[in-house]
Amino acid sequence: GAVVSQHPSRVICKSGTSVKIECRSLDFQATTMFWYRQFPKQSLMLMATSNEGSKATYEQGVEKDKFLINHASLTLSTLTVTSAHPEDSSFYICSARPDGLAPQDGYTFGSGTRLTVV
Amino acid sequence: EDQVTQSPEALRLQEGESSSLNCSYTVSGLRGLFWYRQDPGKGPEFLFTLYSAGEEKEKERLKATLTKKESFLHITAPKPEDSATYLCAVPPGHGGSQGNLIFGKGTKLSVKP
Numbered sequence: 001g002a003v004v005s006q007h008p009s010r011v012i013c014k015s016g017t018s019v020k021i022e023c024r025s026l027d028f029q030a031t032t033m034f035w036y037r038q039f040p041k042q043s044l045m046l047m048a049t050s051n052e053g054s055k056a057t058y059e060q061g062v063e064k065d066k067f068l069i070n071h072a073s074l075t076l077s078t079l080t081v082t083s084a085h086p087e088d089s090s091f092y093i094c095s096a097r098p099d100g101l102a103p104q105d106g107y108t109f110g111s112g113t114r115l116t117v118v
Numbered sequence: 119e120d121q122v123t124q125s126p127e128a129l130r131l132q133e134g135e136s137s138s139l140n141c142s143y144t145v146s147g148l149r150g151l152f153w154y155r156q157d158p159g160k161g162p163e164f165l166f167t168l169y170s171a172g173e174e175k176e177k178e179r180l181k182a183t184l185t186k187k188e189s190f191l192h193i194t195a196p197k198p199e200d201s202a203t204y205l206c207a208v209p210p211g212h213g214g215s216q217g218n219l220i221f222g223k224g225t226k227l228s229v230k231p
Contacts, residue, residue, distance in 0.1 A: 006161070034218065043122075043221040044162070044205070093161045106152060106164035107219070114159065 006110030023094030029074035030096035124222035141206030
């Protein structure tokens with residue numbers, strides 16, 4: 001089955017530093033990947049849509065200069081949280097669906113990254 | 119406004135005690151309703167997609183059903199390993215990629231042996 005690998009699973013960083021999170025599709029190509037954020041006891045909220053070879057599309061209220069997305073290949077998207085602050089602490093999850101696969105087959109999610117900014 | 123509401127927020131069951139989880143949705147032109155299971159500290163795991171009212175899908179002890187306004191996830195004779203948060207999601211009604219899913223807050227299910 002389709003597998004999405006997300007790394008790291010946990011990261012603690014100091015306020016003001018940047019953190020990069022990787023999302024890889026291990027056995028399929030994905031032109032489009034998605035980045036979500038989940039706060040405790042809250043819904044997963046879409047942050048941005050990552051498109052291979054083009055600029056990401058950000059949801060309203062998400063700062064594109066703070067959350068940098070790069071989708072350099074059909075199997076890798078990265079999310080960089082720049083100048084992180086404690087309020088950026090959250091659970092970040094990516095998802096992807098193999099190119100050509102029908103929507104009803106569902107999207108595969110990564111295992112998530114727990115970011116803690118101290 | 120597109121919206122997904124799940125209830126109850128938390129559900130505690132004894133092993134073998136069947137029950138149902140509810141997902142109410144408001145979206146113009148439903149393009150599918152997804153159920154996921156999420157374990158603590160993990161990403162969601164796909165369970166089912168339902169597309170039309172009256173549709174049902176089953177997987178082991180789980181059965182998902184769909185009406186025009188809500189979906190139910192029925193759990194028959196649950197086991198402790200069914201303990202997880204169950205998420206319901208729909209694509210937004212205004213169009214765009216179906217990868218943009220609107221999630222409910224989930225129902226945290228705990229099954230005690």
